[in-house]
Amino acid sequence: MSTKRVLSFLQKGWTAFVDPDREERLSRGVASIQRALSDQRDAFDLAAIVEKHQIDPEDRAEIVRRVYQKCLTKAWSDGEISTKELRTLDWVAKHLRLSEQDxxxxxxxxxxxxxxxxxxxxxxxxxxxxxxxxxxxxxARTCDSTPANFFRTRFRAQGEAFLQQLFARVLADGELTAREWHSVTETMGRLGMTEAEFRELIHQPAEQFVEHLLADFKSDEQIDATEEDCLNWALTHLLNDPEFTRYVHAEIAQIKRLTNLRQGILPSVQPPAGIALKAGEIVHFLAECRFVTARRRGGESVSEAVVGQGVITDDRFVFTSSERSLQVIHSKVLGFQQHPHAIEIQCAGSAAGLYRFPPHTQYGPDIWLTAIRKANQTLVTPRQASDARHIPRDVRQRVWQRDGGQCVECSSPHYLEFDHIIPVARGGGNSDKNIQLLCRGCNGRKSDKI
Ligand SMILES: [Zn+2]
Structure with missing residues (x-):
């Protein structure tokens, strides 16, 4: 409420209290002036009417305002106002000696x-x-104004809420088409909003939209040029957040690495010191590694863990620690089960067991699997939709909505991954019930427990 309105409210309250007849007097005054206006037309003389009906000088201004107000309401009663009606209003204002400002x-x-x-x-x-x-x-034109001006002054909250809803609705299906975008920007202009204001307004849903795309691309384990363009477009048009942009670019790089892996393209890294490589042997990956194996002790199976270093080459996997040194030749692998950040290897000898890599060294297991597949010439590219781990798009869409676009464990909105609650390797399926959103950190902690 403006100061003026507060004052008028207080005045009305006060006068009603000290002068209980005022309202009735005002109504009578309004009726007299209205009658005189329509009867006398151009001969109408305000001073004469005031005199004739003994209108209190203190009531005069309020009565005049109310008469004009009534004319306005009447003129607008059909929801619009004609030039003729505007002219009549000017005529009324003049005869009521209403100031131009009022x-x-x-x-x-x-x-x-x-x-x-x-x-x-x-x-x-x-x-x-x-x-x-x-x-x-x-x-708006009746006040020589524009809708944009109305929105900027009196209807800002309504305009913002409307645009937010519109934006949320066009993104609800996880896609933003050119037509939807055109409708959003057109509305933005009509609501008198600048691009900067708009970006601030939609910051959160825009970030969620980008996170949703990333999680989708990650679950497909591939990102193509169109998808990358789409992300870059969102980063420049919907957001203005350099830190977030850096994060998204790093995620894109990760997904691309995964896409390459799926196609059998493996990275090369500097060979570590202390490992004797064969001639021409290429090192693809090295990282801290935790080896978990089951041992029979007194008729019981006891699990035992050793922390060391894991090295994946084009020919074998080498595990070294202060206590033991193992190797698994790719072509001797009999079977495997993949877990997030870990891989369980079946082979003859003491190297069989579970190898776990720290969550931040992404794709160790993927690199290993690709190397094994290449060595055994069983690499099939690209991955088929029938892949047991592939989560259908409609399931992803529902799970994203259900989990509110955040990690179900810690509510983080970043580094999201679609996770199989019961791993595929243990018979888990791709239904909504078995899929949840987890952030990379929580997913890593979950796999630690497997
Ligand atoms: Zn989390």
Missing amino acids: ASQLKREQAERVFAAVLSDAFQDGVLDDTEFARLSDV
């Missing part, structure tokens, strides 16, 4: 009331179409 303020207030009504009608279906916008423009 008249235009009353006109503006009335226009705002009509604008609010048209707006709630227009916003109901969630789009602001051409016809609706034209109506808003007509209303």
Whole structure:
């Protein structure tokens, strides 16, 4: 409430208290002046009417305002105002000796009331179409204004809420088409919002949208040029956050690495010191590694863990620690089970067991598997949709909505991955019930427990 309105409210409250008859007097005054206006037309003389009906000078200003207000309401009763009606209003204002400032303020207030009504009608279906916008423009024009101006001054909250809803709705299916984007930017302009204001307004859903795309691409384990363009477009048009952009680019690089792995393209790294490589042997990966194996001790199976270093080459996997040194030749692997950040190897001898890599050294198991497949010439590219781990798009879409686009363990909105609650290797399927959103950190902790 403006100071002026607060004051007028207090005055009204006070006068009603000390002068209980005032309202009745005002109504009588309004009726007399209205009658005189329509009877006498151009001969109307305010001073004479005031005199004739003994209108209290203290009531005069309020009565005049109310008469003008009534004329405004009548003129607007059909939801629009004609040039003829505007001329009549000017005529009334002149004869009521209403100051130009008061008249235009009353006109503006009335226009705002009509604008609010048209707006709630227009916003109901969630789009602001051409016809609706034209109506808003007509209303604003009666005060020599524009809808954008109305939105910037009196209807900012409504405009922002509407645009947020519109944006959330176009993103609900996880996609933003050119047509949807055009409708959003057009509405943004109609609501008098600048691009910077718009970006600030949609920051959160825009980030969620990008996170959703990333999680989707990660679950497909591939990202193509169109998808990458789409992400870069979102980063420049929807967001203005250099830190977030860096994070997304790092994630894209990760997904690309995975795509390469799926196609059998393995990275090369500097060979570590202390390992004797064969001639021409290429090192693909090295990282800290935890080897877990089951040992029979007194008839019981006891699990034993050793921390060391794991090295994957094009020919074998080498594990070294202060206590033991093992190797698994790729072509001698009999079977395996993949877990997040870990791989369980079946082979003859003491090297059989579970090898776990720290979560931050992404794709150790994937590199190993690719190396094994290449060595055994069983690499099939690209991955087929029938892959047991492939989560269908509609399932991903529902799970994303259900889990609110955040990690179900820690509520983080970043580094999200679609996780099989019961791993595929243990018979878990791809239904909604078995899929959840986990962040990379929580997913790593979960796999530690397997
Ligand atoms: Zn988490």
